[in-house]
Amino acid sequence: MEFSTTLNNRISIRDFKDKQISKEILKTIVSDAQQAPSWANSQPWRVYIATGDTMKEIQKSHITKTEAGLKGNSDLAVKDIKEWGELPWSNMSTWLDKVGSDETMTDFTAANVRLWNSPAMAYITVPKTTPVWSIYDAGSFAQTLMLSATDHGLDSMVAYENIKYPDEIRKNLGVSEEEIIVAGIALGYRSENKINNFTNNRLTTEKILTIK
Numbered sequence: 001m002e003f004s005t006t007l008n009n010r011i012s013i014r015d016f017k018d019k020q021i022s023k024e025i026l027k028t029i030v031s032d033a034q035q036a037p038s039w040a041n042s043q044p045w046r047v048y049i050a051t052g053d054t055m056k057e058i059q060k061s062h063i064t065k066t067e068a069g070l071k072g073n074s075d076l077a078v079k080d081i082k083e084w085g086e087l088p089w090s091n092m093s094t095w096l097d098k099v100g101s102d103e104t105m106t107d108f109t110a111a112n113v114r115l116w117n118s119p120a121m122a123y124i125t126v127p128k129t130t131p132v133w134s135i136y137d138a139g140s141f142a143q144t145l146m147l148s149a150t151d152h153g154l155d156s157m158v159a160y161e162n163i164k165y166p167d168e169i170r171k172n173l174g175v176s177e178e179e180i181i182v183a184g185i186a187l188g189y190r191s192e193n194k195i196n197n198f199t200n201n202r203l204t205t206e207k208i209l210t211i212k
């Protein structure tokens, strides 16, 4: 695939087909992600992938916790979005307005809760003992993994929702308390659900770039 095609095809997909991913492809995209740079080549990342019954167990637990009104307690602290600055909050409210005004999107929240019906989820961790820079490294790793997934015909969804209840991940995949769960990336094949037509724009390059 042309790089620009890969880059543009990687969008957040919020509903997946009921189709498993071969272990070979999963291994390939993780192997590709290992090309990501890291400080002192420390490669602080570890990856745990839930598939099949393990994935279903996590999805079941996620629904139960959400329905019980359990607050998220991700390993990385969450700041109130209104405190981030103007853009994230205005994006979020515009987005919620758009979703709310389209009656076919009423299951948008439900899509979050059922973890997008994804057949697989890759969780990326770094050791608690490593410096905060390891989070940077894990971010590079995550993006490389998602681009490789696209290049191999897969779709992905990185989300806070995926890691908001870390205990369900630890219990089902054996992630230790010595690791920080930095990202959860749902993987699979996009369904026809209209929710997947929902795309987001970017700021103009002029707005974010200074060259002197």
Ligand SMILES: Cc1cc2nc3c(=O)[nH]c(=O)nc-3n(C[C@H](O)[C@H](O)[C@H](O)COP(=O)(O)O)c2cc1C
Binding pocket: 010, 011, 012, 013, 112, 158, 159, 160, 161, 162, 199, 200
């Ligand atoms: C760290 C992180 C957390 C996110 N959490 C959520 C989430 O909980 N729910 C959701 O619907 N989208 C979530 N997103 C997806 C973003 O909204 C999305 O990446 C952004 O709007 C850009 O759209 P695109 O991924 O389609 O290019 C998250 C993205 C990132 C990088």
